Amino acid sequence: xxxxxxxxxxxxxxxxxxxxxxxxxxxxxxxxxxxxxxxxxxxxxxxxxxxxxxxxxxxxxxxxxxxxxxxxxxxxxxxxxxxxxxxxxxxxxxxxxxxxxxxxxxxxxxxxxxxxxxxxxxxxxxxxxxxxxxxxxxxxxxxxxxxxxxxxxxxxxxxxxxxxxxxxxxxxxxxxxxxxxxxxxxxxxxxxxxxxxxxxxxxxxxxxxxxxxxxxxxxxxxxxxxxxxxxxxxxxxxxxxxxxxxxxxxxxxxxxxxxxxxxxxxxxxxxxxxxxxxxxxxxxxxxxxxxxxxxxxxxxxxxxxxxxxxxxxxxxxxxxxxxxxxxxxxxxxxxxxxxxxxxxxxxxxxxxxxxxxxxxxxxxxxxxxxxxxxxxxxxxxxxxxxxxxxxxxxxxxxxxxxxxxxxxxxxxxxxxxxxxxxxxxxxxxxxxxxxxxxxxxxxxxxxxxxxxxxxxxxxxxxxxxxxxxxxxxxxxxxxxxxxxxxxxxxxxxxxxx
Amino acid sequence: xxxxxxxxxxxxxxxxxxxxxxxxxxxxxxxxxxxxxxxxxxxxxxxxxxxxxxxxxxxxxxxxxxxxxxxxxxxxxxxxxxxxxxxxxxxxxxxxxxxx
Numbered sequence: 141x142x143x144x145x146x147x148x149x150x151x152x153x154x155x156x157x158x159x160x161x162x163x164x165x166x167x168x169x170x171x172x173x174x175x176x177x178x179x180x181x182x183x184x185x186x187x188x189x190x191x192x193x194x195x196x197x198x199x200x201x202x203x204x205x206x207x208x209x210x211x212x213x214x215x216x217x218x219x220x221x222x223x224x225x226x227x228x229x230x231x232x233x234x235x236x237x238x239x240x241x242x243x244x245x246x247x248x249x250x251x252x253x254x255x256x257x258x259x260x261x262x263x264x265x266x267x268x269x270x271x272x273x274x275x276x277x278x279x280x281x282x283x284x285x286x287x288x289x290x291x292x293x294x295x296x297x298x299x300x301x302x303x304x305x306x307x308x309x310x311x312x313x314x315x316x317x318x319x320x321x322x323x324x325x326x327x328x329x330x331x332x333x334x335x336x337x338x339x340x341x342x343x344x345x346x347x348x349x350x351x352x353x354x355x356x357x358x359x360x361x362x363x364x365x366x367x368x369x370x371x372x373x374x375x376x377x378x379x380x381x382x383x384x385x386x387x388x389x390x391x392x393x394x395x396x397x398x399x400x401x402x403x404x405x406x407x408x409x410x411x412x413x414x415x416x417x418x419x420x421x422x423x424x425x426x427x428x429x430x431x432x433x434x435x436x437x438x439x440x441x442x443x444x445x446x447x448x449x450x451x452x453x454x455x456x457x458x459x460x461x462x463x464x465x466x467x468x469x470x471x472x473x474x475x476x477x478x479x480x481x482x483x484x485x486x487x488x489x490x491x492x493x494x495x496x497x498x499x500x501x502x503x504x505x506x507x508x509x510x511x512x513x514x515x516x517x518x519x520x521x522x523x524x525x526x527x528x529x530x531x532x533x534x535x536x537x538x539x540x541x542x543x544x545x546x547x548x549x550x551x552x553x554x555x556x557x558x559x560x561x562x563x564x565x566x567x568x569x570x571x572x573x574x575x576x577x578x579x580x581x582x583x584x585x586x587x588x589x590x591x592x593x594x595x596x597x598x599x600x601x602x603x604x605x606x607x608x609x610x611x612x613x614x615x616x617x618x619x620x621x622x623x624x625x626x627x628x629x630x631x632x633x634x635x636x637x
Numbered sequence: 638x639x640x641x642x643x644x645x646x647x648x649x650x651x652x653x654x655x656x657x658x659x660x661x662x663x664x665x666x667x668x669x670x671x672x673x674x675x676x677x678x679x680x681x682x683x684x685x686x687x688x689x690x691x692x693x694x695x696x697x698x699x700x701x702x703x704x705x706x707x708x709x710x711x712x713x714x715x716x717x718x719x720x721x722x723x724x725x726x727x728x729x730x731x732x733x734x735x736x737x
């Protein structure tokens with residue numbers, strides 16, 4: 141009786157005895173991984189799905205030379221993250237394949253973000269503006285219904301189950317009638333297409349009215365706005381004729397939150413030379429106004445930022461100081477019980493700690509241009525990204541893919557201009573990137589590299605994009621490895637992202 | 638402008654390993670490689686304005702980078718096949734490609 145019960149238990153057991161997992165031969169095989177130094181005697185190893193571990197140089201040598209003992213604590217960590225496998229084990233291959241598919245799942249969905257530039261007119265004259273703006277009364281810089289209809293027809297050619305339409309400008313609210321037209325027409329079309337349709341308006345809020353907000357509420361449109369810091373900094377960065385940019389922002393924010401809901405509006409900031417000594421003031425301003433986080437981002441080398449040489453007013457090292465100081469301050473705020481995130485770090489941490497890709501266009505490989513985001517300009521031109529149309533405003537039409545009036549969807553999406561940029565910038569076959577430990581967290585960014593180096597790929601040792609991201613990745617890893625409390629906070633950010 | 642010749646043993650390091658290491662220092666110096674019997678000769682020439690001290694420090698870093706690149710090469714050689722296997726398993730039935 142006892143024997144048959146024991147036998148039944150043994151058959152039902154879901155688990156193997158501990159001896160089953162002993163590696164008696166002591167041999168193991170390497171699975172593909174890259175490594176890089178993150179501090180004096182600390183290396184990070186990463187595999188092709190983004191799992192990472194930090195180890196010292198002796199351990200790295202031991203791993204590669206097959207001298208690591210199965211009894212070493214590191215051994216089980218390496219197995220659990222698929223850096224090594226024991227002979228004939230199949231599950232590490234299956235797990236790596238599954239995680240890889242998950243990470244690249246967005247590719248099959250194709251373009252999600254569709255940017256509609258409904259006007260180039262603007263009521264602001266920001267010196268760093270990345271889009272050349274025109275005065276408010278030039279209707280020739282407005283999108284027409286014909287352009288909008290043709291653009292919408294192309295939007296719904298994307299196979300993506302989720303379609304986001306973002307209205308940009310200039311100041312898109314100066315052509316609010318066109319926003320209304322696009323939203324209502326898109327919803328009619330979607331009755332047939334049945335996608336998960338979402339709308340965003342990117343606005344300074346200076347022209348927001350109750351009538352506009354009622355429409356936004358009715359159609360679930362969310363607002364993305366700009367806040368550069370305290371009143372004096374915001375007004376200096378974003379000049380208006382009456383020097384009232386900040387006050388209009390505050391009034392608009394209150395109205396928007398009252399009608400749409402508190403969390404239906406998010407804000408972005410741009411770092412100018414005036415911002416650099418004031419990162420704490422900027423973060424305090426975001427806190428004061430009830431935002432739950434901030435996106436610390438540098439100026440992009442496009443549009444008026446180049447024309448006014450604002451882009452050259454600080455270098456990557458200075459921006460990294462600004463970022464690190466801001467990140468330290470935000471971490472301290474959280475230690476003091478104030479919940480607040482830094483969104484760029486959160487995006488990177490999401491890539492480091494999960495198999496998901498948050499879909500941030502700058503950190504995608506293949507590059508996100510065209511295949512993750514696409515721009516329909518007011519004049520019917522179609523660009524590979526928002527930065528691409530900014531370049532075109534400077535006279536460089538490298539990423540102009542076609543025009544909705546004269547080209548088909550196939551001609552635009554399969555244009556050599558897009559495919560060459562995607563192909564030539566692909567990081568897994570790029571010198572230095574292909575063996576970089578941070579490749580899986582980084583992006584191809586052909587538009588940036590073309591703008592600065594006149595080359596989709598560029599020499600990465602000379603790329604400020606590479607330097608900025610490498611430093612950021614190493615900084616985040618070192619913070620986590622030095623302090624478990626900070627690591628817990630970062631895990632929280634990654635999960636929320 | 639500073640110049641230096643560094644010799645590597647061909648039986649230990651591949652030219653590809655040295656080239657990859659040199660590429661990482663492309664903004665500091667240029668390298669010309671030549672092969673003699675069992676030796677890879679690397680002529681290093683600084684670019685731009687560098688002090689001799691800074692140049693020597695970069696050459697020192699370059700030699701350390703060669704060791705890292707050598708290790709990377711060992712990993713690559715051992716894992717190339719399995720990497721291809723993982724990629725083929727990952728994307729074998731995604732529907733991304735049409736079968737004619």
